[in-house]
Every structure is written in structure tokens, then in C-alpha cells.
Amino acid sequence: MSADKLPLPAEEARGQDVSLRRRLEAIWDNKPGLVGQLTAVNHTTVGLRFIVTGIAFLMLGGLLSMFMRLQLAWPGNTVLDHDTYHQFVTMHGTTMMFLFAVPIMEGFALYLIPKMIGARDVPFPRMTAFGYWCYLFGGLFLYSSFFFGEAPDAGWFMYTPLSGSTYTPGKSADFWLLGVTFAEIAAVSAAIELIVAILFCRAPGMSLQRMPLFAWYVLVTAFMIAFGFPPLIMASVLLEIERAFDFTFYEPALGGDPLLWQHLFWLFGHPEVYIIFLPAAGVVSTIIPTFSRRPAVGYTWVVLAIIATGFLSFGLWVHHMFTVGIPLLALSFFSAASMGVAIPMGIQVFSWIATLWTGRPQLRQPMRFMLGFFAIFVCGGLTGVMVALVPFDWQAHDTHFVVAHLHYVLIGGLLFPMFAGFYYWLPQVTGRMPSEGFSRMVFWLIFVSFNLLFLPMHFTGLLGMPRRAYTYSEDLGPWVQGLNLLSTAAGFALAVGFVAFVIDMLLMLRHGRRAEPDPWKAGSLEWAMPTPAPAYNFVSQPQVIGRNPLWDDSTVREQIEAGRGWLPFARDEARETLGTSLRTGEPEQVIRLSNATWLPLIAALILAVFFAGFLASWYWLSALCVAAFVGVLLRWLWTTGDPYAPAELDAGHGRVLPTHAHARNAPGWWGTALLLVVDSTLYASLVFAYFFLWLVNDAWPPPTADMPGLVLPGLSLLLVAAAGLLVGRAVRANGEGAAGRMQAALVLAALAGVAAIVLRTVPLGLALGAPQAHAYASVVWTLVGFEALHVLIAVLMAGFTLVRARHGLVTPARSLDLRVTALFWRYSVALWVVGSIVVHLFPEVS
Structure with a gap:
């Protein structure tokens, strides 16, 4: 039954604000x-x-x-x-x-x-x-x-x-x-x-x-x-x-x-x-x-x-x-x-x-x-x-x-x-x-x-x-x-x-005795809602005029509860919140959020089995878990938010705003950027390990290391850079409405990425030998493996975006998936450049 058609008790027929709260509860409350x-x-x-x-x-x-x-x-x-x-x-x-x-x-x-x-x-x-x-x-x-x-x-x-x-x-x-x-x-x-x-x-x-x-x-x-x-x-x-x-x-x-x-x-x-x-x-x-x-x-x-x-x-x-x-x-x-x-x-x-x-x-x-x-x-x-x-x-x-x-x-x-x-x-x-x-x-x-x-x-x-x-x-x-x-x-x-x-x-x-709303007479917005707080927080989102909203405007609570704020809606059984600008807080988009789902629990259980398999040295089980986790992740990404949300929605106060998948400042892009910040710190820690061990070793690389020349690593670097440029061309082609050129560029980028991985890892593996022989081999194997893994993920992202495009979910107006893929490709190219300098060029000049 649609949320806005739920039967309302007779005592709740007093006004639209009560009806709105009832519909919001139906959308936001946890399932029983x-x-x-x-x-x-x-x-x-x-x-x-x-x-x-x-x-x-x-x-x-x-x-x-x-x-x-x-x-x-x-x-x-x-x-x-x-x-x-x-x-x-x-x-x-x-x-x-x-x-x-x-x-x-x-x-x-x-x-x-x-x-x-x-x-x-x-x-x-x-x-x-x-x-x-x-x-x-x-x-x-x-x-x-x-x-x-x-x-x-x-x-x-x-x-x-x-x-x-x-x-x-x-x-x-x-x-x-x-x-x-x-x-x-x-x-x-x-x-x-x-x-x-x-x-x-x-x-x-x-x-x-x-x-x-x-x-x-x-x-x-x-x-x-x-x-x-x-x-x-x-x-x-x-x-x-x-x-x-x-x-x-x-x-x-x-x-x-x-x-x-x-x-x-x-x-x-x-x-x-x-x-x-x-x-x-x-x-x-x-x-x-x-x-x-x-x-x-x-x-x-x-x-x-x-x-x-x-x-x-x-x-x-x-x-x-x-x-x-x-x-x-x-x-x-x-x-x-x-x-x-x-x-x-x-x-x-x-x-x-x-x-x-x-x-x-x-x-x-x-x-x-x-x-x-x-x-x-x-x-x-x-x-x-x-x-x-x-x-x-x-x-x-x-x-x-x-x-x-x-x-x-x-x-x-x-x-x-x-x-x-x-x-x-x-x-x-x-x-x-x-x-x-x-x-x-x-x-x-x-x-x-x-x-x-x-x-x-x-x-x-x-x-x-x-x-x-x-x-x-x-x-x-x-x-x-x-x-x-x-x-x-x-x-x-x-x-x-x-x-x-x-x-x-x-x-x-x-x-304990019943608490009235805002029992401490505080000034912050968490006390602008009833106690205990409803699952949706605010019947309508407030307009803020100062650092202490409840002290600055004594009518804020009444405006929120009466539905006179932003997003005073309960539509399409969708969970919605406003997206605003970074500096000023100006409304920019309507963010459609995911509803209750089994996916987080399933993904965490798969990771738990992965770690258990690793602990027991059952690496075959951990490998199966990686494949299963990728499958769950793809399902997760396909259903994030509302894939079929309209391009624009009424946000209240006479404003029509784009939904997040159609907005330039989408949370998904920023979430990916922050994930890459975390990932780059992981990589920086690995590079730190490389140079720290160089400082404490008399010979780095050791005499036993027979590194390959610069030709094949240089060619692999050119291929990865070309793949990054191709993804950039895919973004431009999508903006111009050229779906065919966009999809072709994604395919070529994926092929170039796979070729780059082969050209770099195979000769390096043959030259270094077993990673157990010396810390140099261990660190280099790990560095190059880290970079190759990211290019492989970028290849998978290109394929995922290609499939989304063929289902009509990547268009000139809805470009978030493609922009996230392009961001990840640029990051992977940057890792490959740094890794090539550290692994191949540094030993030549040190």
C-alpha cells in the first residue's frame, strides 16, 4: 500500500501536519x-x-x-x-x-x-x-x-x-x-x-x-x-x-x-x-x-x-x-x-x-x-x-x-x-x-x-x-x-x-519522569523535535539563521512541526533529505536515500568468512568470498538511492531542485573522493615503508635484485595514461550526447588497463623472483600489486558504467556514475605514475 494512502485513525484527521507525520513514519520507521x-x-x-x-x-x-x-x-x-x-x-x-x-x-x-x-x-x-x-x-x-x-x-x-x-x-x-x-x-x-x-x-x-x-x-x-x-x-x-x-x-x-x-x-x-x-x-x-x-x-x-x-x-x-x-x-x-x-x-x-x-x-x-x-x-x-x-x-x-x-x-x-x-x-x-x-x-x-x-x-x-x-x-x-x-x-x-x-x-x-521537548532549554537543532525523536527527525527541514537556532528564533520548532520548512513531503515511499552547498548551506539538490535492506549485513558476513578463511589458511575460501563480495557490491551500487528518480523534485518554498544523481555536487562523488583520500594514505604508508627500509639498508635494491629496464614499465605507463585520457573522452562524449563514442571509449580504456597490468607485472615478477628473498622484493611486489589492483578495479568500474549506460542510467543529465569512474581512473593513473618513479626510476638515480 502506498505510504500516502495509509488509513489514518479518526483522531489524526485534525490537519495536514498530523497526516504528514503519519506518512513519514510509514516510510522511515524500521520494519517490525x-x-x-x-x-x-x-x-x-x-x-x-x-x-x-x-x-x-x-x-x-x-x-x-x-x-x-x-x-x-x-x-x-x-x-x-x-x-x-x-x-x-x-x-x-x-x-x-x-x-x-x-x-x-x-x-x-x-x-x-x-x-x-x-x-x-x-x-x-x-x-x-x-x-x-x-x-x-x-x-x-x-x-x-x-x-x-x-x-x-x-x-x-x-x-x-x-x-x-x-x-x-x-x-x-x-x-x-x-x-x-x-x-x-x-x-x-x-x-x-x-x-x-x-x-x-x-x-x-x-x-x-x-x-x-x-x-x-x-x-x-x-x-x-x-x-x-x-x-x-x-x-x-x-x-x-x-x-x-x-x-x-x-x-x-x-x-x-x-x-x-x-x-x-x-x-x-x-x-x-x-x-x-x-x-x-x-x-x-x-x-x-x-x-x-x-x-x-x-x-x-x-x-x-x-x-x-x-x-x-x-x-x-x-x-x-x-x-x-x-x-x-x-x-x-x-x-x-x-x-x-x-x-x-x-x-x-x-x-x-x-x-x-x-x-x-x-x-x-x-x-x-x-x-x-x-x-x-x-x-x-x-x-x-x-x-x-x-x-x-x-x-x-x-x-x-x-x-x-x-x-x-x-x-x-x-x-x-x-x-x-x-x-x-x-x-x-x-x-x-x-x-x-x-x-x-x-x-x-x-x-x-x-x-x-x-x-x-x-x-x-x-x-x-x-x-x-x-x-x-x-x-x-x-x-x-x-x-x-x-x-x-x-x-x-x-x-x-x-x-x-x-x-x-x-x-x-x-x-524516569516524562521529558518535555527541549528539557534543558538548549539552542541546537536536535532539541527542535519531539522526545523521543522520530525516525525521520524533522517533519520539514528547518531554515537556520544563526549558530543557536532555538535561541535565535523561538518559532523554529513550530515551523518545523507545522510543515512550513523544506521538504514537507512524504512522496513515492522514498526517504529524502536536502543537499546543500559546502560553504553557505544554500539548497542544491534532493538526496534520495536507500531504504532498509539486507545488503549491509550480507556484505559484512562475507567479509567475516573471508577473514576466517584467511585465519584458517583456507585461501580458496577467502578467494570465493572476494568473488561473492564483488557480486554483492555490484548489486549494492546498482540499487543505491533511487536509480529511477526524476531529474527534479519540488523541495518546498517554491524551489525545484535536481535529484542527487543529476546534480554536480552529488554526495556519491564526494564519498568516492574521500575513499580515495583514505586509500592514498594507505599507499603513502607503503611508500614510506619503501624509503624507510632504503634508509636502514646499505644496499637498496640489493645486489641480487635484477630489475628490468625502463622500456616495458614505460610502455605500461603510457597505456595507463591513455586509458585515463579515454575515460576523460567518454565523459565529454556523454556530455555531448554521443552514447556510442562514450561506450567505445570505456571499452578501449578497459583493454588498455588490462594490457598495462600484464606489461608491468609479468617482467617485474620474473626479474625480482620470490618476494620472500629480501625486504626489497617484498615491498616492490606489494607496491606493484597495490597499483595493479586499482587498475583492475578501474577496469571493472568501466564495465559497470558501460552496463549502466546501456540500461539508460548514464545520460548527459545523469552523469554521476561516469564521473565517479573517471575520478577513480585518474587516481589509478596517479598511483601508477608514482609507483613507476619509486620502483623503476628511483633505483636508477639513487
């Missing part, structure tokens, strides 16, 4: 039952799933830490043996860093960002759902290692050579490498989703200068994920290839170097700290103005500080490598950068203080956690400046002082704002208010026990308590023993506080 839950793609549902799953992993990681604290309560304890303790340390750190901290803040962002920017959903809802399933399956994959007796035990940082096949011959390290890589797919996909949503799906009138500060924090964080996660993904892929196929990237005897892993890992690892902190700081910058009853002080300065923090964080990775023997001149640079990042962080702290100082603060439950955050995070920041000093770091490295600093920064910087966010936004989710009395007890229990747990670790570390050791000597003295016992007792009290928090949430869900 288990099928509806498994096929849901709505950002509200998926965001909440990230949050709930993150809390579950927090409890698992916390349970592991309780056993660790019991083991360290007394010297010579035997609660855990050496191997089990290191398994628990590894899985605790991995859980907190990869399965809790980043996913839960992405869950907050996915749930809140469309509501804050006045959109009905994110632009790629199926990708969001796919990311969640990858996250869930990746976490289950990691924890399944306990059932096979192969839990990872090399540390959450997996340093080589400890994690190599020589010292870790079983499958434990493979569980970590594959599981973490699987889970990181979710982080990267969510980052792309959030960037496109924030930049191109804001409410009309919401220019960049009017964006909520939380959106700025999430935007910078998403870009940091796009640039920060690929180095770790590449490092993990290289180590897994080394373990599975005996390639050599980290083995010094064959030209590798274990420090390559550390560089790639910490290129991710230190930005990770700010990836965790910045969204939490966005929560702080949202809640403090609300309870201070005034806009945030220094909006522009805070935005600049957010960007500076994100930029500087990528210059700090050696901060974690001060003791590995890096030259002192380099250490001084990274030490200065580590201290310099305190400047933009200080700007944000002073903005928060000034907002409180000049406002009229109200001490409600979210604000208690804000004040706790201030106290703990400032202490963690001060110890961060201490460990940024090289001489001090040499003394405190690998002691419990660093453990204390890490937890003060991450828990103070994440958990306290996160708890504040729960109390602040749960009325919007559940429609009920928290209990001030019980909630106050939860805060004090968590705050006091946290400090009693981690503050003593500063002193035990300075007294010589080693990090990552499963026991310690009585010779460290009674102070160390007493402080460890205090930390253990406080750890259990903190666990009770976490359980009390969960109980408080459940009590609020069941017995």
Missing part, C-alpha cells in the same frame, strides 16, 4: 520484528547500536582489568599466570582503544550529527549499517580467540618482532591483526559518512560559520581517522602477509626492520588519542553553553584550535618512541611538537572557563561530570607535558607513571564527557529525565574511585613499578605494595560505579 532490526539502515538505529555495543565492550574490557588489578594487589600473586596476564593486558588495551573509545564516539556522532545539522539522515545509510556490522563482527572475531586458546598476548600495540611468527608461532597474533583490521573498516566508513554529511547535508542557511561546535569537532576527527587509521591498517596487512606467506618487512636479517612497525603504528597511535578526545570535547562545548545559558565564548578561536589540534597531532608519533634510539635532534623536534599541542588545547579549556564565568551556570547532573572532567583532564594534560620532555620520558617510560597518564587523559578526556552526554541526550532518546539523587551518587562514586585507582600509579611508577609486568618484587618497598592494594580496591569501586551508571540508565528508561 527481527527482519526489521537486521535490515535497518536509519542513522538513529545504527548510532544507538554503536553506543550500546561500545558499552558492552567497555564492560568486557573492564572485567579483564579487574583480574589484572587482582594480580597486582600483592607482590608474587598467582591470580593470573604470566601468559594469561599478558593475554588480558593485550585484550584490555585492544578493547578500550579499538572496540570502545572510537566506536562509541562515532555512535554519538552518527546519532547526533544529522539531528544537529537539520538533516533527516546521513547520505550513505547502507554504508553506516555495513560499518556497524563490521565493528560487531570484528569485536566478536577478536574475542573468539579465547575459545580457541589463541588469545593475543603481544600487547595491544603488537610490537615486532615479538608479534612475528618466530616468537608468536600460533594464530593469536593473526586474530588481532585480522580482527582489528575488520573493526577499523567501521571507523573509516563512519568517517567518510560524517564528513559528507557535515559538509553537504546541513540545513538551509547553516553556513560553515553557523555550524554547531560539536559538528566541527566531529568533522576534524573524521578527517583525522581518514589520515590516521590507514597507516595501522597497512602495518597490519604487511605483518599478516609476512606471517602467512613469509614475506619480509620487519625481519632485519632479510632487509626489514622492526622499527617500521612502530613508525606506522604510532602514525596512527598518537592521532588516536585526539581522535578519542575531540568528539568528547565537542560534548563539553555543547553542554557547557546550554547550562551556562549563553553561547560559547570565542567560537572562531575554538574552531581554529580544533583544526590546529588535529593538524599537530600528526607530528607527535615519535613521542612514543623516545627510547628506541632515534637521533637527539629529531627527538627535540617531536618533544617541542608534543608540548606545542598544549596551546590549542588550552584555547579550548579557556573558552569553556570563560563561558562558565560569563554565564549563569546550573549544576545539573551533566554539569557534575563536566566539572569532574575539568579536574581530571587538566591533571592528565600536565603529566602529558612531563612525558613530552625527553629526559623525563627516559626515566618514566615503561613504568606505571605512563599507565596513570594514559588513563587520566583517556578516561578524563572520554568517559566523563561521555557520561555527561548520556545524561544530557538520553531524554531526547527515551523521552524521560534522569533522577538527580541517584545520578549524583553515581557521579561521586565514579569520580572518587577513579582518582583513588589511578593517582597512586603516578607514585608507584616513579618508585620503579614496571609497566606490563605480571608481578613485582617486594624489594620495591611497602609504599608500592600499599598503593597497589589501594588501586585494586578503588578499581573494584569504579566497577561498581559503572554498574550503578547502567542501573541508573535503566531506571530512567523505565521510571
Whole structure:
């Protein structure tokens, strides 16, 4: 039955606005039952799933830490043996860093960002759902290692050579490498989703200068994920290839170097700290103005500080490598950068203080956690400046002082704002208010026990308590023993506080008093909708006139609910949201979104089987999964959005706008561009590995390498460049309405790409020999394979676009598929050029 023909109850016949809400609910709500839950793609549902799953992993990681604290309560304890303790340390750190901290803040962002920017959903809802399933399956994959007796035990940082096949011959390290890589797919996909949503799906009138500060924090964080996660993904892929196929990237005897892993890992690892902190700081910058009853002080300065923090964080990775023997001149640079990042962080702290100082603060439950955050995070920041000093770091490295600093920064910087966010936004989710009395007890229990747990670790570390050791000597003295016992007792009290928090949430869900719309009297758009929020967010999308829409115009809520905003329609059973310009927020297009589907779950399940096959060394199964995944992906791409949507649609306010497939600024093009940014960072990490190993080797390439001449590689480069030009001609031919020339150009480009792959890979493979012989052969094989894979994908994209064109889905007006294909071809040509210079030209001139 059509959505606009659904029978309406008699009491809903009061007006068109009630009828519109009913039809929107029919279009946007999840299907009933288990099928509806498994096929849901709505950002509200998926965001909440990230949050709930993150809390579950927090409890698992916390349970592991309780056993660790019991083991360290007394010297010579035997609660855990050496191997089990290191398994628990590894899985605790991995859980907190990869399965809790980043996913839960992405869950907050996915749930809140469309509501804050006045959109009905994110632009790629199926990708969001796919990311969640990858996250869930990746976490289950990691924890399944306990059932096979192969839990990872090399540390959450997996340093080589400890994690190599020589010292870790079983499958434990493979569980970590594959599981973490699987889970990181979710982080990267969510980052792309959030960037496109924030930049191109804001409410009309919401220019960049009017964006909520939380959106700025999430935007910078998403870009940091796009640039920060690929180095770790590449490092993990290289180590897994080394373990599975005996390639050599980290083995010094064959030209590798274990420090390559550390560089790639910490290129991710230190930005990770700010990836965790910045969204939490966005929560702080949202809640403090609300309870201070005034806009945030220094909006522009805070935005600049957010960007500076994100930029500087990528210059700090050696901060974690001060003791590995890096030259002192380099250490001084990274030490200065580590201290310099305190400047933009200080700007944000002073903005928060000034907002409180000049406002009229109200001490409600979210604000208690804000004040706790201030106290703990400032202490963690001060110890961060201490460990940024090289001489001090040499003394405190690998002691419990660093453990204390890490937890003060991450828990103070994440958990306290996160708890504040729960109390602040749960009325919007559940429609009920928290209990001030019980909630106050939860805060004090968590705050006091946290400090009693981690503050003593500063002193035990300075007294010589080693990090990552499963026991310690009585010779460290009674102070160390007493402080460890205090930390253990406080750890259990903190666990009770976490359980009390969960109980408080459940009590609020069941017995909390009903919340009125906008119970905190906030100024941001997520409070412009009913509580709990409907699946479609807004009956009609708002027009924004300032940074605090609800404070700037008291009639915004009424206009939205009365259907006097943008897109006040429920037509064709289609989910729609507006696309707006990057800078000004001017309406540009109507984005038709995908409805509920099984495709994200099926794709994630295929990937899970792929990783399981790789773990079991059943490579035939993994190969079948690749073929199946390509098939699902083609089906996904064919049905994205609304393939047969009209060229233009009424957007309200007398405006007719093109649908996204007919618009020049389509989200799909930008999503592909951002995916290529992530991919280029992966490739840059591989090129970094090539030149790093060149620096540490006396001969690069080694004398045994017999590289082919420049003729065949040069010919392959010409063929790839010609293919790129042919795709460009296809774009022009399509614009001129010459469908035949367009299709012929795509066919020729595909043939040229295949010929280029053969001309480059076959002679190079014959010249290099086995990739297991030396790190040079391993890296070159991987580099060229990476480039050839991209040209092969480009060939498949050309064929896909050709089929779409023959079905009438590529026309002069509807050129998105062809433009995306052309973008990918240009990128593949660029990779081929860089790779040809690095692999073939560089050895000739070095």
C-alpha cells in the first residue's frame, strides 16, 4: 500500500501536519520484528547500536582489568599466570582503544550529527549499517580467540618482532591483526559518512560559520581517522602477509626492520588519542553553553584550535618512541611538537572557563561530570607535558607513571564527557529525565574511585613499578605494595560505579519522569523535535539563521512541526533529505536515500568468512568470498538511492531542485573522493615503508635484485595514461550526447588497463623472483600489486558504467556514475605514475 494512502485513525484527521507525520513514519520507521532490526539502515538505529555495543565492550574490557588489578594487589600473586596476564593486558588495551573509545564516539556522532545539522539522515545509510556490522563482527572475531586458546598476548600495540611468527608461532597474533583490521573498516566508513554529511547535508542557511561546535569537532576527527587509521591498517596487512606467506618487512636479517612497525603504528597511535578526545570535547562545548545559558565564548578561536589540534597531532608519533634510539635532534623536534599541542588545547579549556564565568551556570547532573572532567583532564594534560620532555620520558617510560597518564587523559578526556552526554541526550532518546539523587551518587562514586585507582600509579611508577609486568618484587618497598592494594580496591569501586551508571540508565528508561521537548532549554537543532525523536527527525527541514537556532528564533520548532520548512513531503515511499552547498548551506539538490535492506549485513558476513578463511589458511575460501563480495557490491551500487528518480523534485518554498544523481555536487562523488583520500594514505604508508627500509639498508635494491629496464614499465605507463585520457573522452562524449563514442571509449580504456597490468607485472615478477628473498622484493611486489589492483578495479568500474549506460542510467543529465569512474581512473593513473618513479626510476638515480 502506498505510504500516502495509509488509513489514518479518526483522531489524526485534525490537519495536514498530523497526516504528514503519519506518512513519514510509514516510510522511515524500521520494519517490525527481527527482519526489521537486521535490515535497518536509519542513522538513529545504527548510532544507538554503536553506543550500546561500545558499552558492552567497555564492560568486557573492564572485567579483564579487574583480574589484572587482582594480580597486582600483592607482590608474587598467582591470580593470573604470566601468559594469561599478558593475554588480558593485550585484550584490555585492544578493547578500550579499538572496540570502545572510537566506536562509541562515532555512535554519538552518527546519532547526533544529522539531528544537529537539520538533516533527516546521513547520505550513505547502507554504508553506516555495513560499518556497524563490521565493528560487531570484528569485536566478536577478536574475542573468539579465547575459545580457541589463541588469545593475543603481544600487547595491544603488537610490537615486532615479538608479534612475528618466530616468537608468536600460533594464530593469536593473526586474530588481532585480522580482527582489528575488520573493526577499523567501521571507523573509516563512519568517517567518510560524517564528513559528507557535515559538509553537504546541513540545513538551509547553516553556513560553515553557523555550524554547531560539536559538528566541527566531529568533522576534524573524521578527517583525522581518514589520515590516521590507514597507516595501522597497512602495518597490519604487511605483518599478516609476512606471517602467512613469509614475506619480509620487519625481519632485519632479510632487509626489514622492526622499527617500521612502530613508525606506522604510532602514525596512527598518537592521532588516536585526539581522535578519542575531540568528539568528547565537542560534548563539553555543547553542554557547557546550554547550562551556562549563553553561547560559547570565542567560537572562531575554538574552531581554529580544533583544526590546529588535529593538524599537530600528526607530528607527535615519535613521542612514543623516545627510547628506541632515534637521533637527539629529531627527538627535540617531536618533544617541542608534543608540548606545542598544549596551546590549542588550552584555547579550548579557556573558552569553556570563560563561558562558565560569563554565564549563569546550573549544576545539573551533566554539569557534575563536566566539572569532574575539568579536574581530571587538566591533571592528565600536565603529566602529558612531563612525558613530552625527553629526559623525563627516559626515566618514566615503561613504568606505571605512563599507565596513570594514559588513563587520566583517556578516561578524563572520554568517559566523563561521555557520561555527561548520556545524561544530557538520553531524554531526547527515551523521552524521560534522569533522577538527580541517584545520578549524583553515581557521579561521586565514579569520580572518587577513579582518582583513588589511578593517582597512586603516578607514585608507584616513579618508585620503579614496571609497566606490563605480571608481578613485582617486594624489594620495591611497602609504599608500592600499599598503593597497589589501594588501586585494586578503588578499581573494584569504579566497577561498581559503572554498574550503578547502567542501573541508573535503566531506571530512567523505565521510571524516569516524562521529558518535555527541549528539557534543558538548549539552542541546537536536535532539541527542535519531539522526545523521543522520530525516525525521520524533522517533519520539514528547518531554515537556520544563526549558530543557536532555538535561541535565535523561538518559532523554529513550530515551523518545523507545522510543515512550513523544506521538504514537507512524504512522496513515492522514498526517504529524502536536502543537499546543500559546502560553504553557505544554500539548497542544491534532493538526496534520495536507500531504504532498509539486507545488503549491509550480507556484505559484512562475507567479509567475516573471508577473514576466517584467511585465519584458517583456507585461501580458496577467502578467494570465493572476494568473488561473492564483488557480486554483492555490484548489486549494492546498482540499487543505491533511487536509480529511477526524476531529474527534479519540488523541495518546498517554491524551489525545484535536481535529484542527487543529476546534480554536480552529488554526495556519491564526494564519498568516492574521500575513499580515495583514505586509500592514498594507505599507499603513502607503503611508500614510506619503501624509503624507510632504503634508509636502514646499505644496499637498496640489493645486489641480487635484477630489475628490468625502463622500456616495458614505460610502455605500461603510457597505456595507463591513455586509458585515463579515454575515460576523460567518454565523459565529454556523454556530455555531448554521443552514447556510442562514450561506450567505445570505456571499452578501449578497459583493454588498455588490462594490457598495462600484464606489461608491468609479468617482467617485474620474473626479474625480482620470490618476494620472500629480501625486504626489497617484498615491498616492490606489494607496491606493484597495490597499483595493479586499482587498475583492475578501474577496469571493472568501466564495465559497470558501460552496463549502466546501456540500461539508460548514464545520460548527459545523469552523469554521476561516469564521473565517479573517471575520478577513480585518474587516481589509478596517479598511483601508477608514482609507483613507476619509486620502483623503476628511483633505483636508477639513487
